[in-house]
Amino acid sequence: MSFDKKNFTDIYQSMVADTRHRIPALTDFEEGSVVRSLFESFAYELALLYEQLDLVYRAGFIDTAEGPHLDRVVAVLGIKRNEPDFATGVVTFERDKGLNEELIIPIGTLVTTEEDETKEPPKKAYLTIEEGRLPAGQTSVEVRIQAEERGKQMVTEAETVIVMPRPVPGIKAIVNKKPIRFLGRDRETDEELRQRAKQALLASGRASVTSIENALLGLPGVREVRVKEDFPEEGQAESGKLGIIEVYVDGLTNQNAPLLRERIDQVRAAGVYVVLKPAIAIHLEAVLQIEVDQRIRAEERLKLEEDVAQAVEGLIEGLDMGEALLFSQLTSEVLKVNGVKDIPNLQITTFREDDSEASLARGSVTLTRTNKQRAITVPANTPLRTNLGQEFLTVAEAQFQEKQDTVQVEVKATRAGRAGELVRTGEAIGWETFKTADVDISVRNDQPIRIARTAYGLPDRRIDVQILERLTPETIRVASEQKPLPVWAQIKLNDPANATAAARQKIEQAVQEFFNALKPGESFTKADLETRLKKFKSIGDFSLRLVAFPFQNEAAQDVYEVRVSFIEKPEAKIIFVYANRLELTGQLRLVLPLTAGDQEKREAVGAARQAIRDYIDSVAPEEDIDLEKVQAAAAQVEKVLRVEFTPEDCSLIDADGNPVDNRVKDRAVGVAAFEKVFLSETKFIIEA
Structure with a gap:
């Protein structure tokens, strides 16, 4: 009818x-x-x-x-329309300096923005969704928050969540260093609800792919679901995984995983084992050059760059699983930012992060031994560890022939994803020595150990991903003008007799002229600068070390080649000419929580040693080593509650191990001309 x-x-x-x-x-x-x-x-x-x-x-x-x-x-089918998700973000709680005890930020702590009648709603409120712990000695802690109300209207810019209506004792201030974003789904539309209801009818018999997808899509926070069944090829039953299916969920978290597993158990077929996985993350690193209105002042440019970076980040975070990033979309989003006129250039790299072999960082290291009397073999899968606690395995065995002191070997990380990457290189990172056949072997990496990356440029027009993958923003670097790439040039004269003021002046002038001649985006190698310096016969033999600090990259790059992006211009920040290598000796003890295990202690000691090395390495020529800053560097290491350190116990030794007298005074170590201080690996003891 x-x-x-x-x-x-x-x-x-x-x-x-x-x-x-x-x-x-x-x-x-x-x-x-x-x-x-x-x-x-x-x-x-x-x-x-x-x-x-x-x-x-x-x-x-x-x-x-x-x-x-x-x-x-x-x-009638027991289905309800999905309401919009909550905006989420992170707030930093800062300790009141007057207290030095452990503080607890409870779940449900209320934080808000200041009231602004021009916005809707005028005041935005958020609740912490996890417990925050601020150990004694730690100054701040980051805690995840969620909006009180659902919907996109609860997003807010960085540094706007600064009010705590019900203060937590011992907390001085709060701030959201990054914007509060809406990354979930909107309110379900009529068409989406119709489709889900029809799928529910199809799935009413359960034990089907549709029933699993529909069951999870009705849960809060779930944006998309894909079910992967690994059927065997014809005639090859052993090639598949019978009875096992993988369910990829865009929106899977540690918090909602138990609920999702419970819901799957209600609809899956008997005897079928379900593996619940998040959408495969394809991390994206972008460098964008933008053209802006010339009337914009320098301080406004920085804010504009931040706005563009946030716009690009928001666009990528809004992409669904399996959805491509179109450069036309990206350009449109950037040009919406007031003041931006064009995108002359961009460079994007992507890398996969999951539990597969492809997500393991790989690279090469140099193994060096002191005893060269006989041939030895370093077996495959030999563990190598950095001072920061990262572990790598040799991919194949390495052969030291008789009288051979160094050998290159490929290594891979033991941890998948970014946790296994090592960006620091050369003397900017320390490695633990190890023994093979009773021979001590040291390790050094001259290039970063990283996950394989795929590069894209403007001509590519789009970045495609597979149906189970989802693009995730990792770092978004934006420049409206040329950015400096600071480089430290350290030149050691092998003959102290050549260490004169005239020689230093020639070297400094030559290095500055070399850097001034470089064009924006022009890369160079250590050999290029060495060739320039070798023209001065009076300085004799020397060794050169370059340490670069790329734009928006916190890690020092002790490199053979300084790779420069199109938005950077290399600059010689510190030119350090020296002839005498001195080493700082002493003893320092880290006080960690009583619950710290042996692995945590080892990592804390390695991180403290690295932090002190970084400080000493940054000291300018003839600048004293401030021992209070040495102590402060160690105190900044995570989980360190207190540092026990007596500056008067410190001293300097020369390259032969002989003491250098009368250098420690007023909690500082004096450094003379043509001297450079390094942290002794064996005689500066750090315990935990």
Whole structure:
């Protein structure tokens, strides 16, 4: 049975035709006549009734019901419309310096923005969704927060969540260093609800892919679901994983995982094992050059760069699983930022991060031994560790021939993803020595050990991903003008007799001229600068070390080649000419929580040693080593509660191990001309 709706014209014409048949005497249907006015009035009211009846009729069917009527129809199937998710972010809680005890930030702690009548809502409120612990000695802690109300209207810019209506004792201030973003799904549309209801009917028998997808899509925070079944190839039963399916969820977290597993158990087939996985993350690193209005001042440019970076980050975070990033979309989003005129250039790299072999960082290291009397073999899968606690395995065995002191070997990380990457290189990172056949072997990496990356540029026009993958922003670097790439040039003169003021002046001038001649985006190698310096015969033999600090990259790059992006211009920040290598000796003890295990202690010691090395390495020529800063560097290491250190126990030794007297005074180590201090690896003891 169907309902045939009639409109005003149809009703009026039907009434006129019927009347002329029944009452032929009524013939005046001209416009304005009494009969026509009466007929039109009735036809209008009847047309309204037909419209209302049509709405009632359509409201009873899933394909035509809308709004609240559709909600009532799908309720028969036990389905409710998905409401919008919550905006989320991170807030930093800072300790009051007057207290030095462990502080607890409870779950549900209320934080808000300041009231602003020009915005809707005027004040935005958020709650912490995890417990924050601030150990004694630690100054701040980051805690995840969630908006009190659902929806996109609860997003806010960085450094706007600064109010704590009910203060936590011992907390001085709060701030969101990054914007609060809406990364979930919007309120479910009518079309999306119809589709889900139809799938629910198809899945009502359970034990199907559709039933699993539909069961999870109805849960909060779940944006998309894909089920992967690994069927065997024809005639090769052993090639598949029978009885096992993988469910990839965009929106899977540690918090909602138990609920998702429980829901899957309600609909999966008996005997089928379900592996729940997050969407495969394809991390994206971008460098964008933007052209802006020339009238914008320098301080405004920095804010503009931040706004562009946030716009790009928001665009990428909004992409669904399997959705490509179109450069036209990216350009459109950037040009929406007021003041941006164009994107002259961009460079994007992506890398995969999951539990596969492809997500392991790989690179090469140099193994060096002191005893060269006989041939030895370093077996494959030999563990190598840095002072920061990162561990790598040799991919293949390495052969030291008789009288050979160094050998290159490929290594891979033991941890998948970014946790296994080593960006620091050369003397900017320390490695633990190890023994093979009773021979001590040291390790050094001259290039970063990283996950394999894929590069894209403007001509590529888009970045595609597989159906189970999702693009995730890692670092977004934006420049509206040329950025400096600071480089430290350290030149050691092998013959102290050549260490004169005139020689140093020549070297410094040559290095500055070399850097001044470089063009923006021009890379160079250590050999290029060495060739320039070798023109000065009076300085004799020397060794050169370059340490680079790329734009928006916190890690020092002790490199052979300084690779420069198109937005950077290399600059010689520190030119350090020296002839005498001195080493700092002493002893320092880290106080860690009582619950710290051996691995945590080892990592803390390695991190403290690295932090002290970084400080000493940054000291300018003839600048004293501040022992209070040595202690402060160690104190900044995570989980360190206190540092026990007596500056008076420190001393300097020369390259032969002989003491250098009368250098420690007033908690500082004096450094003379053409001297450079390094942290002794064996005689500066750090314990935990």
